[in-house]
Amino acid sequence: MSYSYKIINSSAGSGKTFYLAIEFIAQLLNSKKDDHYKSMLALTFTNKASAEMKDRILSYLNIIVNENENVIIDIVSSKTTLNNTEIKEKAFIILENILYNYSSFNVMTIDSFTNNILKSFKPESDIEKDYLVELDSMVYIDQAIDDIFIDINDDDNLKNQLIEFARFKTSINKSWDISHDLREFIVLIDKESNRDQIEYFSQKNREFFSQIKLEVNNLKNEKKENLRNHAKKSIELISTNGLDFGDFRGSYFPNYLNNIIINDQLYINESIYKSLNGETSLYNKSLSNSKSDKIEKIRSSLLSNYNEINKTILDVFVLNSFLSHLPSLSLINLIENKINKIQSDNNTKLISKFNSELNSLVKSNDAPLIYEKLGSRFSNFFIDEFQDTSELQWENLIPLISNSIQSESHDGTKGSLLIVGDPKQSIYRWRGSRINQFVNLILGETNPFYINPEIEKIDTNYRSLKNIVDFNSEFFSYLTNSLDLKIYNSSLLNFKQKSTKKEDGYVEIELYDSDTFYEKIKNQILDLLNRGYLPSEIIILVRKNKYAKELIHNVDSSDFDLVSSDILQIKNSEIVQFVISIFKLSISGNNYSERKNIVDFLYKKNYFEGDYLTINDCFFDNLNKINIDDFFSRISKEKFDLNYFLKLNVLDSVKYCCSIFEIDLNNIFLAAFIDNIFEFLEKSNDSVDEYLNYWTKNLDKINLSLPDDQKSVCISTIHKSKGLEYPAVILPIYNDKLDENSFNDSLWLYEPFSEIESLKWMLIKRIKDLNQNGHNLKEVYDSTVLNNYIDSINLLYVAFTRAEQELYILANNNKVRPNSISFLIKEFLDYKSCKNNFSFGKKIKYDIRSDNKEKLDLSGKIKIISTSGNVNQAKYISDTLSTIYNKNNTAKVYVFFSNHKLANLVNLFNSNYISMSSNYHILDYDNSKYDHVIISNMNEGLFPFHKINNDHVSETKKKEFENLNLIEKEKNISNLFYSLIENSKEVHLTFDSDLSSFINGEKSRFIKQLELLDTNYTISNNSISQKIIFDNHINEEIKRDKRIDQKINEILKSGISASTLNLFIKNPYLFYEQKILGIDDIEDSKYLSYMDQGTLIHEVIEKLYNPFKQIDLELKHIEKMRRNIDNQITESFIDLYSKKPEGKNLIFLEIVKDYITNILNFEKQQLNNENAHIKILSLEERLSSEITVNNKKVKINGIIDRIDLFNGKLRVIDYKSGFVNPTILDIKNLHKIKLDYRYSNLLQLLIYKLLVSNNYKNLDIGQIGIYSVKKSTSPFISIKNHDQISIKEVEKLLIEIIKDIIETNEFINTENPA
Secondary structure (H helix, E strand, C coil): CCCCEEEEEECCCCCHHHHHHHHHHHHHHHCCCCCHHHHEEEEECCHHHHHHHHHHHHHHHHHHHHCCCCHHHHHHHHCCCCCHHHHHHHHHHHHHHHHHCHHHCCEEEHHHHHHHHHHHCCCHHHCCCCCEEECCCHHHHHHHHHHHHHHCCCCHHHHHHHHHHHHHHHHCCCCCCCHHHHHHHHHHHCCHHHHHHHHHHHCCCHHHHHHHHHHHHHHHHHHHHHHHHHHHHHHHHHHHCCCCHHHEHHHHHHHHHHHHHHCCCCCCCHHHHHHHCCCCCCECCCCCHHHHHHHHHHHHHHHHHHHHHHHHHHHHHHHHHHHHHHHHHCCHHHHHHHHHHHHHHCCEEEHHHHHHHHHHHHHHCCHHHHHHHHCCCCCEEEECCHHHCEHHHHHHHHHHHHHHHCCECCCCCECEEEEEECHHHCCCHHHCECHHHHHHHHHCCCCCCCCCCEEEEECEECCCCHHHHHHHHHHHHHHHHHCCCHHHCCCCCCCCCEECCCCCCEEEEEEECCCCHHHHHHHHHHHHHHCCCCHHHEEEEECCHHHHHHHHHHCCCCCCCEEECCCCEHHHCHHHHHHHHHHHHHHCCCCHHHHHHHHHHHHHCCCCCCCCCCHHHHHHHHCCCCCHHHHHHHHCCCCCCHHHHHCCCHHHHHHHHHHHCCCCCCCHHHHHHHHHHHHHHHHCCCCHHHHHHHHHHHHHHCECCCCCCCCCEEEEEHHHHCCCCEEEEEEEECCCECCHHHHCCEEEEECCCCCCCCCCEEEEECCHHHCCCCCCCHHHHHHHHHHHHHHHHHHHHHHHCCEEEEEEEEEECCCCCCCEHHHHHHHHHHHCCCCCEEEEECCCCCCCCCCCCCCCCCCCCEEEEEECCHHHHHHHHHHHHHHHHHHCCCCCEEEEECCCCHHHHHHHHCCCHHHHCECCCHHHCCCCCEEEEEEECCECCCCCCCCCCCCCCCHHHHHHHHCCCHHHHHHHHHHHHHHHHHCEEEEEEEEECCCCCCCCCCECHHHHHHHHCCCCCCEEEEEECCCCCCCCCCCCCCECCHHHHHHHHHHHHHCECHHHHHHHHHCHHHHHHHHHCCCCCCCCCCCCCHHHHHHHHHHHHHHHHHHHECCECCHHHHHHHHHHHHHHHHHHHHHHHCCCCCCHHHHHHHHHHHHHHHHHHHHHHHHHHCCCCEEEEEEEEEEEEEEEECCEEEEEEEEEEEEEEECCEEEEEEEECCCCCHHHCEHHHHHHCCCCHHHHHHHHHHHHHHHHHHHCCCCCEEEEEEEECCCCCCCEEECECHHHCCHHHHHHHHHHHHHHHHHCCECCCCCCCC
């Protein structure tokens, strides 16, 4: 071995994994021990990479053993002192050794290695209690938040803490609901990069946070006072020099100062800075010389003052931003305890906690003890894709690696470390990796070991054709020079590569306009297909998921299939939605929204066989208000028995639905759905109700796995494409900013204010204004922007280097903003002297090819079947048993389910054949002979197994097995396995190839033994996947007919309200659904919905004010209502919802108290300071009026929250608890009402004007407006100049809207939510 510590800096397409595998094999061959692999550890980033690395090492060893001429043999030979014969002999011994001692073949993900160490430190008493690994931290985050809300029922301190948080949110005009804030914050503290700060705050108590809040507020007030003083100083300077506000251009600067002094308006105005700095005019050109001289005389003083103002405004921003995070920071300890308890209760560990837990172990134990616990001492380390390794992962590995490479083992050999990666492909900073971590190692700026590394740069590209490699080298060199990104300037880190390919390849850049963009994408795909490319050879790469959705919705893909992760979400499948609706309806029978979904699906699939002329007829006939049993009887041919359904387990429930409603269980989306249920049942109760809870929380994350040979053009995010390659890549470039993440992330500041000595860290929101010269935050901000630039460039590099043969770049040419990726592309075209397009090389044309998959090859004695998911395995086993028994119903068949629960899935497809076969546990095998043997789930971790997780084994064999050590267990299973094969005529081995889970995806060592070692068995390998067939039902338009006309007439006759009119404006389909069909279901929740919250507020206000109707309101009345608020809120809540408030509702009730106090304070102020005379005439009054539309009387209804006699005129009031935009309430917006639902408040108030005018004819309306109860100051917002619009004009507006309803031919879904 020629190195102790080596770094291979390997650019894209240069064969990083190849080099690592070769080095691994070379060290095996150079070792004196045949089992040296037990002392070697290769770490990868993903399961897929780990499986690929293992396969490469094994296949390269196999090549060395069985071939005489191969580049692999040549390279390996150059790294050893052995001759070819010796290499072959030793390679065979090593290959056989690894395959028969596979558990000691240590190629794994860093997470798996971390997990192994953590398990080795479990207490002896817990060794048998093997915990589950949870990949998704959001599952526990949501549960932790729920638990926190439950705790406030009995913890007043916590309740007050959360109430204070909610109040802070309402004070900055945000929703009181803190659930989202807590969720975002927990995600933030879950990140490794924040561990120091989280540890700091987790050690603080409530008193600390109370004191810090006080100190921060005091400092903020002091800063604001300083601001006012600086502003006053400038005003005085202007005044004492005989200058007026009007002497300054537009009076902008002095008005800005006045706003600070009088209105407390704090913002940074860049244009004022420019005028004071002389970049633009500070004063009017017509100003007299004497005055302009005076301004020039004081300009430097004004600028100095302004700079101080700017700096202080930023200080105030930082303090305010920290105050907004302080409530969350004070909950860190509680949150961490909650999540730890959830893990303990569920016997699980969050994968996101692995590295921090290991860090604690590494710090408190030396490396020899860790190796002792682990049962292995590793001498040779290999780390693949090092740029993806997080800082904490590397910190954890250093002591273990250092112990090996800096000391000798007992036989005198030294250890080694090989790091392979590419800093230019570092795109996971958000997961804790940092480009500088790798760069500093390469450049020698950091070195955690006493040994200096050998650095090797590989700049040969084996992936892409020559023109693509040359283009990327030129483009990214230009880019980094243009952006002055010095990090790439070193010869070790630049983008220059050379290609090994002789063919040219093709690159094209084209600027696009928005109106031709989607057509260009379509034409580009068609051009590639017409030149012989297969759909699976074409990829469209985008930066964000939302762009994939836009492409799916807008590219006309009638000539090809276009798929993305969004369209592969099983929640979008109509069949899955149908089954979920059945599930929901079985629990809540009166959910008419789900009834409608069911009827809609059945109509589209022609289940009713033409019983209905239109979808509307079908809805009208089946959505009557009937009980749930009658509903199911009406819609099902063979009666759907709800009572029977409710007794079924979840899988059988799906089967029953499909049976009754004639749905093919083989649908690919339904198969993925069943797979998901199967995984859910592995760790949860077999309950439809529990599965629905799980589904609601996880539905956005449940996707189809796309097979590699899928006959579709795929859209993928760049992040997901890393490590992959495609013959043709299409890359749409949008107008994304290079540093856009700068404004989304939070930022930690270390001791930013010397005035608060007890505070070490501050968490603030990142904003652009931090980039101000002279402020101490500029350096922090600039560093963040630089990191985002590097992220963007690296992401582009990953995308551009996926292409093997052809690369197409389409860049946005509309309103291109500087500092965007599109702008960089345009600049590059200018640099190349090209206007709108650039092409390089020659397009490739293929002869006609086909990607049609051949039939399964079942010729060998041993049939190895690769499938994605458990359902496909079950389906294969079901089909195989069917074939066997149809040919010979006396055949002797043995079936062993490595995962015994898979038998339930097989029964889903056919429940007869399992019972006809032998399916006892393999440990009970007695050397019987079989015609056919089937073994499922032949995956590492499941077969061989080390624990028995079911009762299908004799007690004797179980005890014998449990008393064996690991090696003995594996040898026992191996003997039984090969005995079974030897005693059978035909063998089927199935395994799940899905690598997305923590432990599954890698095929069993026994399959590899059969494939790579000479076993004298004939073997056939097959991969089973289903073609994706998308739901192709076209949504039938809801067209107006007699039944709809009749229903509309009924509505107009009984009375139509503002909310109904606005619903039609907002979304005609929702109007049809809610008002025509009468479907208006609200999701069940243990906490008040948004509508419930509004109802409660109205109820409380009505009851408080009701005793004082028809009398002049006085201050004593206000005080009496104030004293009664608490009781009235609680009573109203119980009256409305028949239960006491608890959990999050307790927080809302306090917010309601604040809202009502705002109104009372305002009215007290009016009585006190304005000498107002207020008499409440009515509360929640129902008023009606009639107008004539198309010669028919139409009734207009409204419930008006409150009508006052205010200073002798009517004041009409509507209460709103949500945000109210004052600019909406202006009659100049009259023409927008019928076109834009955002003017609904104005429409509602104008209807109230009509109703009040027609019902209170002897009184004039003085004011009509909204009480925005959230506002603590001036909560009443009235319509500006409402008296300028007549009642006739209001009637005309309403007639136009109602005519639209009456005359509309179809009810289109605008996708605007209700």
